[in-house]
Every structure is written in structure tokens, then in C-alpha cells.
Amino acid sequence: MSEGYPSLQNSISTPILIIGGGITGALIAYQLIENGRKVVLVDKRDVCNGSTAASTALLQYEIDIPLHKLIEIRGLECAVDSYINCEKSIYNLKKITDAIKSKSGFEFKKSIYFCSLKKDLKDLKLEYKTRKKFGFDVRWLDKYDLKEIGLNAFAAIESKSGAVVDPYRLAQDLLHYCKEKGVLIFDRTDIISIKKHVKKLQAFTNTKCTITADHVIHCTGYESVEMLSNTVVDLKSTFVTISESYPDLPNPFKDTIYWNTSDPYQYFRGTSDGRIIIGGGDEEFKDAERRDKLICDKEDYLLKQFGKYFPEIHFEPDYSWAGTFGETKDGLPYFGKLDSKKNEHYVLGFGGNGITFSVLGMHSIIPSLDGISHPDLEYYKFGR
CATH class of the missing domain: 3.50.50.60 (FAD/NAD(P)-binding domain)
Structure with a gap:
């Protein structure tokens, strides 16, 4: 309340x-x-x-720019420290929610960063090797591993340090x-x-x-x-669709959040009340009225993306919305x-x-x- x-x-x-x-x-x-x-x-x-x-409140240590590219942009120390400290921040937030006895539904989740296009595979492998080199707990998943999960993609990096919360x-x-x-x-x-x-x-x-x-x-x-x-920052519009509640949340979404290598990327996660959220389709922000007129078209786009990646799961949309965020060069x-x-x-x-x-x-x-x-x-x- x-x-x-x-x-x-x-x-x-x-x-x-x-x-x-x-x-x-x-x-x-x-x-x-x-x-x-x-x-x-x-x-x-x-x-x-x-x-x-x-906010759709995906909590990840992964920054919008992959670690191997961030090293090139900002140097080794800043890039690696940023990833390490973002990972620590997730655990620190859990401590805060416990300290104030918040009922915001904080849950740890695995995070899967996947590619659905062959052209992205080389960069994804380099990102995996870079994270392993600097001590991050990651696992490589090939398309057969992903098929068992229910995800249609070529490969992915699985991280254990993800979470969700009601912001x-x-x-x-x-x-x-x-x-x-x-x-x-x-x-x-x-x-x-x-x-x-x-x-x-x-x-x-x-x-x-x-x-x-x-x-x-x-x-x-x-x-x-x-x-x-x-x-300093470019404004972007992003779009989100949430499903009706499932009697039982599909298995792929019970303990895992997903995002992909597309530019702009899409993301997918389950909620504590048995729904699935899909988001993405980012556009340059012009004004709120123009942004909101795109919601119906963006819902169709996001539903098609979901169907491509999770073909075995039926997604019945409940409602959609749009928001604005700032994007920096690094x-x-x-x-x-x-x-x-x-x-x-x-x-x-x-x-x-x-x-x-x-x-x-x-x-x-x-x-x-x-x-x-x-x-x-x-x-x-x-x-x-």
C-alpha cells in the first residue's frame, strides 16, 4: 500500500x-x-x-555494454570494477530489503544472456572468456542445453547473480x-x-x-x-508487455531471467504473481504522446519475439506500457x-x-x- x-x-x-x-x-x-x-x-x-x-526491475551485474567492450572503452580497471561492484550491489540490496523488512518480493534468479543470430556468437564467446578470466561465476550453454530449458537460441552465458524485485x-x-x-x-x-x-x-x-x-x-x-x-545522455523509449497470470508459471521462468544480444536487446522474466514480462523495442525518445502511440505496434513486436524464443509457451497479453530512460555512451x-x-x-x-x-x-x-x-x-x- x-x-x-x-x-x-x-x-x-x-x-x-x-x-x-x-x-x-x-x-x-x-x-x-x-x-x-x-x-x-x-x-x-x-x-x-x-x-x-x-521499471521492470531486472537486477543484473551485467551492464548494457559487454565487459570485453567496456574494457576497450573505459580501460581494464574501471570496466572490471564496475562489473564486480554491480554484482556486489545485488547482494547489498538484499541486505537492505531484509534490514527494513520490505515485502518487495526480492528473489535471486539465474540470468541467461543469449544470442539468436549466428553473427553474435563470436562476441558472445569472447564475453564468456572475459568474464571467466576475471572470476565471474558463469557457464556456457549451447543450443542443446537451451533447447532443454525451452529457449530457441544458438548459445548463452548463464550467470548465477541475478535477481528481481518490485521497485x-x-x-x-x-x-x-x-x-x-x-x-x-x-x-x-x-x-x-x-x-x-x-x-x-x-x-x-x-x-x-x-x-x-x-x-x-x-x-x-x-x-x-x-x-x-x-x-551526457540520450533519451530512449522502451516498451513492455505483461501476460495474464498463469495457473502455474512455466518452468523456464521460475528461477531464470533472460536477455539477448540484439541491439536493442529484449528481456524476459517471470513475476511473483505468475506472469511473464517481456520488454524492449527501444526507440529514440521524442515525446511521451508519440511514444505512447507506438505501444500497440510494439506489443505485437514483443509477442513475435517471445514466440520465436519460447515457442512452447503461450503468452496471453494482459496490458502494455512504455517508459523513458537515459542511455550513456559507456x-x-x-x-x-x-x-x-x-x-x-x-x-x-x-x-x-x-x-x-x-x-x-x-x-x-x-x-x-x-x-x-x-x-x-x-x-x-x-x-x-
Whole structure:
């Protein structure tokens, strides 16, 4: 059940202001409150009703760009550390869900990264060898192994470190926990502008109030593009279809999530209430109205893809939706300050690993606030 929060009606002061009440803002608030910091969090909508409500919540250590290619783009240390730390983030998120007694349905799953085109086989083999070289627990599956699973594809990499969660419920549970610990939360409170005032920052709201803060943390995902350079992120529209509930979830989806080497890729997973979600068909984002007009055509496309890969499973669509996300050139997030002279910080988990990146961002937010060096503030800095 979602919890209601008031809009801000009076001007206030706080050491730290978080803008964004989705899963990222909730995780950052949790990290700060556990560290004994005083926090105010605001969201322009009802909390958790932005990208968090549209997320399909595949938790994977695999980044949108394969490890062997990421090494070429960002170097060995950054690439390998990013994969390792994303894997750790999945286990860290499980600890958090347990600590706050969240009923968000966190479940560990195997992850299968498969190719259905022969031209992708060479790269997939190289990716497998690269992951094995750097210690990841992976297994190679050929087409006969996949046929036994019920998947029609040439080959795949199986990883054990995948998971699923209900991000909306988790964000709600985190915010409730933070509220009980003293975080002040206001929704339907839009920050119109932020200005530097002496040594502090002043955020002006649509409710004609002012929030004076020592630090402001932006956790607004793709909506941050208005404040960022156009070269930082490209906006994409993605499409999702969910099935009606099965009396018994088909075996291939009971303990495994799937995604493929197509560009853009498709993904497939089961849910705790016995449904199957399929997603993909990404397009350049133009505007929400144009995006939503594509939903019917994209549903047909996704159903055809599912039928090709899982020919023995009947998929009866229940409903479909679309969402927007940001895609970076290296598939990695942005953390830290945009302007070193201003105490405005960003935790932007762009890409397909938004939730995993948000957990990763928890570790560098306090160093960012305190002006202390941290590897992630270097790996994921602006202007890299």
C-alpha cells in the first residue's frame, strides 16, 4: 500500500535536500539517515510515480555494454570494477530489503544472456572468456542445453547473480523507514530553480516556498537532462508487455531471467504473481504522446519475439506500457558534482541497470558530500 505525503507549504532549512522520490532518492535517503545525516526529500509527483513505477526491475551485474567492450572503452580497471561492484550491489540490496523488512518480493534468479543470430556468437564467446578470466561465476550453454530449458537460441552465458524485485514497493518501504527515522518527505513539490545564496543553496518550489540547504542531491534520472549537457545522455523509449497470470508459471521462468544480444536487446522474466514480462523495442525518445502511440505496434513486436524464443509457451497479453530512460555512451552512471564550485550532487543510474547503479551510488554519496576522494567519483564523473 502506498503512503501519502504532504506538499511543502512553508519555507524550511535542511543540511541535505534530495530531489526525487523514486528508488534512487529512497536509497540515498536510507544511506544518509543510517549515517546520521539530516535530510529533506521532495518529489514533484506522488513519490515513486516516475520511472520507478514503470521499471521492470531486472537486477543484473551485467551492464548494457559487454565487459570485453567496456574494457576497450573505459580501460581494464574501471570496466572490471564496475562489473564486480554491480554484482556486489545485488547482494547489498538484499541486505537492505531484509534490514527494513520490505515485502518487495526480492528473489535471486539465474540470468541467461543469449544470442539468436549466428553473427553474435563470436562476441558472445569472447564475453564468456572475459568474464571467466576475471572470476565471474558463469557457464556456457549451447543450443542443446537451451533447447532443454525451452529457449530457441544458438548459445548463452548463464550467470548465477541475478535477481528481481518490485521497485515501487521497495521504494515505498524505504521511504516509510526513512520517515520513521526522521526524514521529512514532501511530494507534489516541484523545484523550479536552485540558486546559490552565500555558502548555501536555495531551492524554490512551485508552492512558493524556499528550501535552504547546505547540499542538494539530484536523484531525478532522465529528467535531469534539462540541467545536463546534451552529450551526457540520450533519451530512449522502451516498451513492455505483461501476460495474464498463469495457473502455474512455466518452468523456464521460475528461477531464470533472460536477455539477448540484439541491439536493442529484449528481456524476459517471470513475476511473483505468475506472469511473464517481456520488454524492449527501444526507440529514440521524442515525446511521451508519440511514444505512447507506438505501444500497440510494439506489443505485437514483443509477442513475435517471445514466440520465436519460447515457442512452447503461450503468452496471453494482459496490458502494455512504455517508459523513458537515459542511455550513456559507456553504459555507466553519473555520480558526483557537475560543478565543483557548487554543492549540487547527482546520482543518475542511467541505462538498463538503474536500480543496481543506484545501490552503487550509495557508497560514494557521503564522500561526495564531504569532499573526500572515492573511486566511483572518478569512474563515473561528469566530463569523463
